Amino acid sequence: MSNQERKNPRNYKSFLQLIMISATFGGLLFGYDTGVINGALPFMERPDQLHLTPVTEGLVTSSLLLGAAFGALACGKLADRYGRRKMILNLSFLFLLASLGTTFAPNVSIMVVFRFLLGLAVGGASSMVPAFLAEMAPHEQRGRMVTMNEFMIVGGQLLAYVFNAILGVTMADTGHVWRYMLFICAIPALALFVSMLVVPESPRWLAAKGKKNEALRVLKQIRDEKRAQTEFNEIEAAVQKDSELEKASIKDFAAPWLRRVLLIGIGVAMVNQITGVNSIMYYGTQILEESGFGTKAALIANIANGLVSVIAVVFGIWMVGKVNRRPMLIIGLSGTTTALLLIAIFSKVLEGSATLPYVVLSLTVLFLAFMQACVGPVTWLVIAEIFPQRLRGLGAGISVFFLWIVNFIIGFTFPILLSSVGLSTTFFIFVVLGILGIGFVYKWMPETNGRTLEDIEEHFRSQYDQGNTNKSMMKAQ
Structure with missing residues (x-):
């Protein structure tokens, strides 16, 4: 046993792995709770169950997304005040309570209320877990650790699709089978709390609250001793700089360089959603039914969407440490937009054909390969990276709030669009939005790969200072 291992009996790499796995149960819940509705809706629509129309179908689906928007916004601020770990623990309890509420909901109104509460937990986890992991990870592992949350999200969605297919096929004649689908998500909620x-x-949060000894102690658990001390000194310097400023609030983003950071965070978050990814994740079964599959066949075929998402995220996690964030996101958006364009074209050209459902399935798989390998991992990683320590929780919360608001709009309107204008026109709309997203990333998103969180902050500050200097020189001339 080395001297370092004697000083630190818990191997810091193993402990980092434990932290990553524990926190990302929040991502698993995020994935399951958003994916399970995909298979539950066809059974909830039945006259002897909740008797959903396209409007109430959109409402049941999107109520979670509206809750997630407010959960992301509120939890970011609360986590800055009370701590990342404590907030994730509280969210696990809310996951459990709301999961049971949706399971036993007797009507649409009660279902919408508990789906909204479930959304608060999903939104909180979506902003808290990546920020928490970014603060715990060494900078060279930050990409892999933060994007592991994306793996757990798609893993949760795959589990939802698998359980949906098993229960939907074996218990198709049991009208309330959707209740079993919803109940299963109570299990990872318990796992999140216990783990x-x-x-x-987070040592960065502890240092910001003046608990410096505790911050150093945590760093020594997750770094070798020499690096722990060096990183602690960097964090302490950043905290000292922040302490000279007032308490974090939305007013802080009035500073031009911080406003730019916030707008980039919001823009990247919105780009993630205007791809139309969640039209496929929430309504994949209905899309496949619309293209020609029966309900049981659609439930089984939809597993392919979940499976390719998991494989793609594994590839994305490997790639994110080797490829710069910006080109990776542009490549991903180009791939998703092309796949959607092909779905829109073939849905029109092959309408009524026996081959159409298989073509649509193949193209949704292609779409998700680009989405989950490139767009998803980079989105959450950039949001977790770009904000300065003092504003990280608030900034990430605001960005993810906009992500969920766009998600809510898409989740609510998609079944209405699908029933009124059809599959082809609906996807043409997403193609136009995808092109706009590519333009935003190309023009505005900076590169963050290979920099510490403190380096990224200094980059934005110095870029603004340099811009001011150049303006002053031009005026002088």
């Missing part, structure tokens, strides 16, 4: 009990608080 987070052994996870320490």
Whole structure:
């Protein structure tokens, strides 16, 4: 045993792995809760169950997304005040409560209320978990650790699709089979709570609250001793700089360089959603039914969407440490937009054909390969990276709020569009939005790969200072 291992009996790499797995149960819940509705809706629509129309179908689906928007916004601020770990623990309890509420909901109104509460937990986890992991990870592992949350999200969606298919096929004649689908997500909620009990608080948050000894102690658990001290000194310097400023609030983003950071965060978050990814994740079964599959066949075929998402995210996690964020996102958006264009074209050209459902399935798989390998991992990673320490929780919360608002709009309107204008026109709309997203990333998103969180902050500050200097020189001339 080395001297370092004697000083630190818990191997810091193993402990980092434990922290990553524990926190990302929040991502698993995020994935399952958003994916399970895909298979539950066809059974909830039945006259002897909730008797959903296209409007109430959109409402049941999107109520979670509206809750997620407010959950992301509120939890970011609360996490800055009370700590990342404590907020994730509280969210696990809300996941459990709301999961049981949706399982036993007797009507649409009660279902919408508990789906909204479930959304608060999903939104909170979507902003808290990546920020928490970004603060715990060494900078060279930050990409892999933060994007592991994306793996757990798509893993949760795959589990939802698998359980939906198993229950939907074996219990198709049982009208309330959708209740079993919804109940299963109570299990990872318990796992999240139990596993987070052994996870320490973020050392950056502890240092920001003046708990410097505790911050250094946590760093020594997750770094070798020499690096822990060096990183602690960097964090302490950043905290000292922040302490000279007032308490974090939305007013802080009035500073031009911070406003730019916030707009980039919001823009990247919105670009993630205007791809139309969640039209496929929430309504994949209905899309496949619309193209020609029966309900049971659609449930089984939809597993392919979940499976390719998991494989693609594994590839994306490997790639994110080797490829710069900006080109990776542009490549991903180009691929998703092309896939959607092909779905729109073939839905018109092959309408009524026996081959159409298989073509649509193949293209949704292609879409998700680009989405989950490139767009998804980079989105959450950039949002977790670009904000300065003092504003990270608030900034990430605001960005993810906009992500969920766009998600809500798409989730609510998609079944209405599908029933009124059809599959082809609906996807042509997403193609136009995808092109706009590519333009935004190309023009505005900076590169963050290979920099510490403190370096990224300094980059934005200095870029603004340099811009001011150039303006002053031009005026002088």
